[in-house]
Every structure is written in C-alpha cells, then in structure tokens.
Amino acid sequence: MSVPADEPGNPAHAIFERFLRAGECREVLGCFGELCQQLGLQGSGLQLYHGLKAALNYWSAKALWSKLDKKAGHKDYDQGTACASTKCLVVGAGPCGLRVAIELALLGARVVLLEKRDSFSRNNVLHLWPFTIHDLRALGAKKFYGRFCTGTLDHISIRQLQLILLKVALLLGVEVHINVQFKGLVPPAGKVGGQGGWRAVLQPSSSPLSHYEFDVLISAGGGKFVPEGFKRKETRGKLAIGITTNFINRHSRAEVEVAEISGVARIYNQKFFQNLYNKTGIDLENIVYYKDDTHYFVMTAKKQSLLKKGVILQDKADIESLLSPENVNRDALLSYAKEAANFSTNYRLPVLEFALNHRDLPDVDMFDFTCMTRSENAALVREHNGARLLLGLVGDCLVEPFWPLGTGVARGFLAAFDAAWMVRRWAAGTPPLEVLAERESIYQHLSQTSPDNTNKNISQYSINPATRYPNINLQAIKASQVRDLYLVGMVE
C-alpha cells in the first residue's frame, strides 16, 4: 500500500525538499520528474499543480501553495480558464521566457518551453526594481532561495533567478524541455480551413515536440535570437566597452562589511574616478558592485586606458575587431578588472579570487555596448491556410539592455506581463489587428519606464497594463497602423 503523501517519512516530502533546494537546472528537472513519478502524477498545466497540491499536504509545501494560490486567484486569470484552449510555445529559459511561461500557465494555457542549453551558468548579477522583488516574493522565491530579499538586497544572480522561476514554472505545469533548439516555423499543411496548426523546426529534429501544434509563439531567446518576420533597429551611441567580473564570495565577516556600490557614474563622482586613474591608470565611466552569491562588478572602461594597460593590443576603428579575442590580452584584462574592484572597495575585500565561468575560466568578460538593438515591433500575426499564429517577443530580444543601468530584467518582466496580457486578449477573441495595435501602444513606453514613472502601488501589479503604467492610452496606435504586422502566406 502506498504511504499517503502527508504522512511523516513520506518519500515524496524528501524529494520535494530536494527539488526546492536544487541548485542546477538538470537537478531541478530530475527532482521534479522523480516527484511526479513518486506521486503517480502525469500531464501538465494547472491540473498538475492541483495534483501536486493535493498530494503534498504538509506544512512546508502548504506555505508555498498558499502563495501560489493567492497569485492564481487574481481575476485576470479567470480561475485558470482565460486561455484554456490556447497552446503556447515559449523559446528560451532565461528569466523572461520563464516569467512569461508562468503567466501563461496561470491563464490556463498549455505551455511548452524550449531551452537549447542544459545549464544555468551566469554568475552575473541583475538589479531588481521594487516591483520585481515584490513579484518574486509573491511567487514564493524565498522558499527556493533562502537568501532572497535578506538585508538590503535588490539584486540577484541570473542563475539563481532562473532556478527560482524554473521551479515555479514546473509546479504550475509548464512543460520544460532542455537541449532543444528552436530553428524556425512550419506552417500548417493542407487546405484553407483544414486540419493542422503551426509547428516548429527543432534541433534535434527527432524531438517529439516537432509534432506539437501551437497558436502562440513567445520568443525569449535573448539578445541574439529573433524569429523571422521581426525587424531590428540599431541605436549607435558613443563607444562603450563594458567589463563584468565575479569573485568568490566566502561570506566572511570582512566581506560582509564592505559596502556595495549601487552605481557610481563619472558625472556624479569625478573625484573617485580621478583618484582611480591617478593611482592605477584605469579610466572608467561608471562602476557597480553587488555582493551576491559572488562579488560582482560591472564597469564601463575608456578605450585609451585599456590600450595603455595592454588589455586591448591594437587600436582599431571597428569595435568588433577591437574586442576580438586575438586583440585582447586576457591576463591584462583580469588584472585590470581586479585592480578596479580592489580600488573601488578600498582594498577591503580580503582575497579577490576569480569565480569560474561555465568554461571553468576566471569569470571576466568584455562586451560592446556601443551599438544596442531593439525590435521595431513587439508582436506580429502570421496566417497560413486559415490558421493564425500570434508571435510576441519578450526580454533582451525585444530590447537589449545596457547592463550597468540594470534595467534589463525589470523591463523584461514588464514586457513578459504585457505579452501575457496580449495572449489573454487573443484568447478572448479580440480581432488580431486590435490585439497588435494595443501591444504596440504599450511597447512604445517600455524603453522609458523606470521605478519613478511606473505606478507606485506595486502590490496591485498584474498582467493588466493599467495596473502598472499610469495614464496609458491603449489605443495610441490604431489597428489601421499595424496592418503590416499581419503576414499572410508562407514563411520566407
């Protein structure tokens, strides 16, 4: 006879506790599979969530269910029926893909999420706006990551954020598949009005998901990946070379006492940067230091000082060649980053030992922020043989963020909510051009959003844009202006 799941000593409790604590992507998925097997649960969607809730009825699990139930009870989700007959494919298990997948699951949609990699390896740390902290708390973040929101914390490492969101997504019935890459779309076969829906070309092509038919595709594939049909705009600013670096945090008393730098920009603190230059020859525009799982620094460095310090070997006109691996002395880059970190923390971090990246190398990188890209539009519709597909972008593939400003994940979450709202309107049968016009009206504001000009009442935030953006005009763009976003016919 099987042991009821609420009895002490029930093996499912131990698996669930392991799932909550799991610190690697594959481990999370492994524990979750084991848990479902142990409980004899199959399927996906909110039905799976209700099954887990009924089976894991002990105090620790109950605390999490009560958070998620509160969230799921919001009127926007219509008790998980708002998108009950919608089938979604989400590309990318970065923070934004996972966050939008959670919203779609709460709306009652079937959600399949693809990730081409099988690990979460980014130590780099993201700045959280107050609403994102509130949002993550409401999803039970502290249950998965005890250090979340302790002290003055307003940041989180990318990998920890992914782990939290992955666990929530799985509990809400999102079907997550790793080592699967989205390569393109397959239009429905057959005659107009016939059977069949949109499918995806996948790598590996043998993936059973190649047969999955969906009516919504949300792309959250990061800065480099945008599905065909979307046009990108480039904004070229003045030369901006970013350096990120992570050092091991041993959480010693001496480390705890060192103050973080939430953003020192040259214009606000000329003396600091002048002293840094005089003492070390390092010339920066800005620097940020966050104490998280690692000691994380992000800075924008001036080209001349990188040349003088031997980090960049030769001056070149085009930025790609300038920062190409052949033109960078990696040891000099490591010294540069370490010296800047040491100076800006008053040499108070006792041992600066580099944390390792996913290639087991010191976690130091140099990036070009001179040219930032954004998508011209946030969504479009494709129609083929009478079958419609709604496509939306969220996260870095919608708007690439400038990391030192730390706007990426907050704007990414706002766009994830906006995309979920769009899917809700789509599922409600709103005419496609109206859905697109409304989405573009909202998208116009994204790049200007800040904690100061979004609604202060963050506890009321939902996928409904009116709860987040004051005085938003959802009809600023008219249906007649977005006709070119409705594409009929074959995929090129």
Ligand code: FAD
């Ligand atoms: P991402 O986090 O980039 O996630 C995209 C996901 O999609 C990835 O997991 C990728 O493997 C997957 N993917 C891509 N294409 C496909 C495909 N075709 N099929 C299946 N899966 C696919 N921001 C900061 O503010 N500070 C930083 O220091 C910082 N460091 C970063 C370092 C790196 C190496 C990268 C890539 C990004 C960094 N960012 C940083 C940006 C930050 O990670 C994002 O703003 C934030 O994570 C939200 O991004 P996202 O979810 O849109 O995309």
